[in-house]
Amino acid sequence: MNFLGHFALVAGLHENLRQAGDARMVTVSSGAHLRASFDFDDPHFERRPYDRWAAYAQSKTADVLLAVGVGRRWAADGVTANSLNPGYIHTNLQRHLDDDTRRAFGSMDDEGNLLTPDYYKTPEQGAATSVLLAASPLLDGVTGRYFSDNQEEEAVPGGPEVPGGPEVPGGVAHWAVDPAVADRLWDYALEATLN
Incomplete structure (x- = not known):
C-alpha cells in the first residue's frame, strides 16, 4: 500500500518541518x-x-x-x-492502464490513439x-x-x-x-x- x-x-x-516554523x-x-x-x-x-x-x-x-x-x-x-x-491529466501514470480502461475513460479511441476529453x-x-x-x-x-x-x-x-x-x-x-x-x-x- x-x-x-x-x-x-x-x-x-x-522534526525538519517543525524547525521550519511554517x-x-x-x-x-x-x-x-x-x-x-x-x-x-x-x-x-x-x-x-x-x-x-x-x-x-x-x-x-x-x-x-x-x-x-x-x-x-x-x-x-x-x-x-x-x-x-x-483531476484527469495525461501523464506517464496512464501507461499502467490497459487500453480497455483508457477507452472507458474516453482517453483512447478504438485504434489506440490518445484522446483528450473535455474533462481532462x-x-x-x-x-x-x-x-x-x-x-x-x-x-x-x-x-x-x-x-x-x-x-x-x-x-x-x-x-x-x-x-x-x-x-x-x-x-x-x-x-x-x-x-x-x-x-x-x-x-x-x-x-x-x-x-
Missing part, C-alpha cells in the same frame, strides 16, 4: 477516494479478492486521512497539511491546486482539508456505487476527513512502519 511510504517519509521529516505538506489524492473507505480489517487484501480499483481508492482515502492526521497533530508545530484531487486538464491546470496549497498565503493556517479545482470540497457520502471515470462526483467522502478515522489510521501506520 503506497500510503505507508508516504507516512514513513512524512514522519521522518517531522511548513506545509500537500498530498495528492484522487476523486477515486470516494469509492472506498480504509479497510482496517484487511488493508492488504489478504482475506478478500484483490480489486485494483478498490485498492487504489483505499490508498487515496488514506492519503486524505494523512493530511487530516498531520493537521491534528502538528498544527501547533507550525505544520499544516492538505490534500487534493488534481492540462498538466498546468492539474498542478494549480497543488501550487495553491503549497504556496498561497490564502491557505496560511488552513489544515486537514481536501481541495479540487482550487476550492475546498464539501463532505459527501461515498461508496462502491460511486461511478468512475468522468462521472465521479465532486466532494470529499465523509470517511476521508473523519478525525477519529484519521487517528486510527495514524496509529495503524505507526505500528506498521515501526515493525
